Amino acid sequence: MAAVLSLILGLAAIPASQASAAEPGKTDLQIQADAAILMDAATGQVLYQMNADTPLPPASMAKMMTEYLVEKAVQEGKVSWDQVVSVEENASKQIGSRVFLAKGDKHTIEELYKATAIASANDAVVQLAETLAGSELAFVDIMNETAQKLGMTNTHFINTTGLERMYMPEKYRPEAEEETLMSARDAATLAYHIINEMPQVLETSKIQSLHFRERDKDSTPNWNWMLESNKDIPNFRKFAYPGVDGLKTGHTDTSGNCFTGTALRNGTRLIAVVMGVPGGLYDGQRFLETAKLFDYGFNNFEKRTIVEAKAVLDGLETVKVSKGKETKLRIATAQDVTILAPKDVAAQVTDIQLELSQDPIVAPVEQGDAIGQAIVTYVDPATGETKSATIGMVAQDDIHKASWWRLMFRGIGNFFSGLFKGIFNLF
Numbered sequence: 001m002a003a004v005l006s007l008i009l010g011l012a013a014i015p016a017s018q019a020s021a022a023e024p025g026k027t028d029l030q031i032q033a034d035a036a037i038l039m040d041a042a043t044g045q046v047l048y049q050m051n052a053d054t055p056l057p058p059a060s061m062a063k064m065m066t067e068y069l070v071e072k073a074v075q076e077g078k079v080s081w082d083q084v085v086s087v088e089e090n091a092s093k094q095i096g097s098r099v100f101l102a103k104g105d106k107h108t109i110e111e112l113y114k115a116t117a118i119a120s121a122n123d124a125v126v127q128l129a130e131t132l133a134g135s136e137l138a139f140v141d142i143m144n145e146t147a148q149k150l151g152m153t154n155t156h157f158i159n160t161t162g163l164e165r166m167y168m169p170e171k172y173r174p175e176a177e178e179e180t181l182m183s184a185r186d187a188a189t190l191a192y193h194i195i196n197e198m199p200q201v202l203e204t205s206k207i208q209s210l211h212f213r214e215r216d217k218d219s220t221p222n223w224n225w226m227l228e229s230n231k232d233i234p235n236f237r238k239f240a241y242p243g244v245d246g247l248k249t250g251h252t253d254t255s256g257n258c259f260t261g262t263a264l265r266n267g268t269r270l271i272a273v274v275m276g277v278p279g280g281l282y283d284g285q286r287f288l289e290t291a292k293l294f295d296y297g298f299n300n301f302e303k304r305t306i307v308e309a310k311a312v313l314d315g316l317e318t319v320k321v322s323k324g325k326e327t328k329l330r331i332a333t334a335q336d337v338t339i340l341a342p343k344d345v346a347a348q349v350t351d352i353q354l355e356l357s358q359d360p361i362v363a364p365v366e367q368g369d370a371i372g373q374a375i376v377t378y379v380d381p382a383t384g385e386t387k388s389a390t391i392g393m394v395a396q397d398d399i400h401k402a403s404w405w406r407l408m409f410r411g412i413g414n415f416f417s418g419l420f421k422g423i424f425n426l427f
Helices: 016-022 059-075 109-119 122-133 136-149 184-197 201-205 228-232 285-300 404-424
Strands: 004-007 035-040 046-050 084-086 106-108 244-252 256-265 268-277 301-307 318-322 328-333 337-342 348-356 370-379 386-395
Touching: 035 184, 035 285, 046 184, 046 285, 059 109, 059 122, 059 136, 059 184, 059 244, 059 256, 084 122, 106 109, 109 122, 109 201, 122 136, 184 201, 184 244, 184 256, 184 268, 201 244, 256 285, 268 285, 285 301, 301 348, 301 370, 328 370, 337 370
Parallel strands: none
Antiparallel strands: 004 348, 035 046, 035 268, 084 106, 244 256, 256 268, 301 337, 318 328, 328 386, 348 370, 370 386
């Protein structure tokens, strides 16, 4: 049974004025949107949020789930990028943003994937879904199951496009009169999994334009006008933001303007989501609102290590060892705990618990062996919320197994020591 040791570090509390200043909702960024969130892409730490758990229509941001599932299918060998697909009726009847697929057209998975990620093509994403699951509605079931597994608790898909039900081809609509909904936090969570599990997605999402067919006269610009590479394009220059290389826009009359963006600067990657930004499709206001979030994150936060790697934790310097030449083993952390913190706010670790894989540890033990984990509880300086992080714990020494002779005499000694303590406690 794992041993649990608790250590209260007793650090000074964060001054109330500093803590509240860093709380999402208490920092007024004047975001013009129905909902917004800013997240650290490395840890999932939330730096800012506004109505982040309210389910809202995400429009084409729903396509991120298909991108995620297509990438997984390729990784698992279920489909290949060069696999040729024949376009079916459902895809050919899609409206809105599309690459004008006709029934019977033949394209590769990669071509359809790029059309989805760059041109936000409704016809392409539907055909990808049907290829993977046989029908769009069967694929939607997979989308919803995956959303639950990823912790997207305020999300429900009815299709792959994010279009309202009334705009789906009637023959292929779900029976229930529901709509696709997603919260800003769920959109950021999905982006977090995409970036961390399949970072190669960003190689596609940062492509500036799509030339879908050789016979097409023009290319379709990427709907993400914030791409850093757009800084030299006059029409997009005011929206281009340093480090932006993804991820997905969305717009319908119902949803308003939406965007899930990500930017990498000085080794820090952030994810920002805005939903329900007012204005027209072509005014770019959603990108200006996203820039406010990125500015806030990059200008006001810095990486701070609250537990160092290879550190010896106070009160948890050693653990007991059974059947070894020594009876105690020195231990240390296997990695660090690093968070983003406001530059003027101190981080506060409140508790560390050690959970051993064995209690006691049984010799032999080699230096570097994993012996358990430490659960670090801390006050998130960005939100004031209590959070926890799990880090591995490793042995600092080699401990060889003791001989049977040594173990016998140690057992005799322990017996008499316990006996004398028992007699002493009688008086």
